[in-house]
Amino acid sequence: MSLFWRIFLLNAVVLVVAAAALLLGPVTVSTPVLFTEAVILTGGLAVMLVANAVLLRLNLAPLERLTRAMTTTDLLRPGPRPAPTGRGEISGLIRTFNAMLDRLEAERGDSTARALSAQEAERSRIARELHDEVGQTLTAVLLELKRVADHAPPTVRAELRQVQETTRGGLDEIRRIARRLRPGVLEELGLISALKALTTEIANHSGLSVRHRFDHDLPALGNEAELVVYRVAQEAITNVARHARATHLELTLAHDPAGVDLRIRDDGRGPGDAPEGAGIRGMRERALLIGAELTVTPPPSGGTEVRLRVPAPTRSS
Structure with missing residues (x-):
């Protein structure tokens, strides 16, 4: 039975019971309304409203749980799925929501795996280029600076030694970055x-x-x-x-x-x-x-x- 018809029938049952109580019961309405009649009608209305509210609450409670799940779900923090309670469209809606979460988590996992795999490959490529290209170039520069410093006048030799140390520090930093990009020691x-x-x-x-x-x-x-x-x-x-x-x-x-x-x-x-x-x-x-x-x-x-x-x-x- 659809949600519309369940809510309609719940309200219809409450109204039919109230009408039957008025028609078949000893209660009548006078003109003007007597105090006892007003008390009885007010009490009957209150009973109808409470019964209607309780019945709707019981039938719509699964939707409230589903709403909370929708607002708190985080694909990076998988948690328990809402139970497919209720009947008809409500239970089907919860099952559809759970299936959607499963599909989204699977698709996110696949895309994340591909992205991280590409990231690791790019890190390895950059690390190799830093080590093989930039590292070798700086090593050649260090050797050339040493050769020039050995033949330079004393007034220039100290400055060349300082340039050597700066270049050596840059080479060490490049090697450190390369190790962080591609942890060879892990392999x-x-x-x-x-x-x-x-x-x-x-x-x-x-x-x-x-x-x-x-x-x-x-x-x-x-x-x-x-x-x-x-x-x-x-x-x-x-x-x-x-x-x-x-x-x-x-x-x-x-x-x-x-x-x-x-x-x-x-x-x-x-x-x-x-x-x-x-x-x-x-x-x-x-x-x-x-x-x-x-x-x-x-x-x-x-x-x-x-x-x-x-x-x-x-x-x-």
Whole structure:
């Protein structure tokens, strides 16, 4: 039965019962209306309104739940679907909404995977060009400066040495950027070594006091999951160094039968009421690619804690 006819019949039943009570009951209306008659009619009207309101509330409650779900749904934070309660169009509408969410999450996941794959490929290309082209060019410039400095007069040699140091610093910075764009240590030595190198580099360049703790015998997550864990840690640590005004940072990588748990905690000023930026949304998109859960919360001790919960890899038989 359609929603229109259910509401119509509910109201019709209430009105028919009221009319039958007037026609078949002992109550009559005088002219002028007596006080007892006015009390009875007023009470009957109140009963009709309450009954009508209760019946409509029960039948329209699923629509209210669906409206709340529509206003709170975030594709980056998947949650439970509204239950398809109710009858007729209401139940069908909820099922259609759930199917739409499934389709949107699948399409977003596919597009995000393609975008992040293209991003990683572009990062690798830029890193190779920085290392192979710019790095080699600056290395040649350093060698040429050394040759010229060795044959220059003493008054010019000190200035050439200074230019050498500036060029060497630029070369080191380019190599550092290339490592951040393409974490070769992740491919060669694994996730723990890559995270250690990342925290060491951040500590050397930002002045943060960094501690890290890694469980032994971490399960193999696979190349994609390890890259997601590394990129989330990289983004979180970079945010701490740039915006948190923190002095201490702690990185923990632990595991249990349910999965692997990455935590980055700092003692900075915390997220406050500021909306999430592109960095955190990017971390959420990466987490969804591997079915992980990302949370960003202020711990009781202050600062910010970024937690990435990666489910345990399934073993193929």
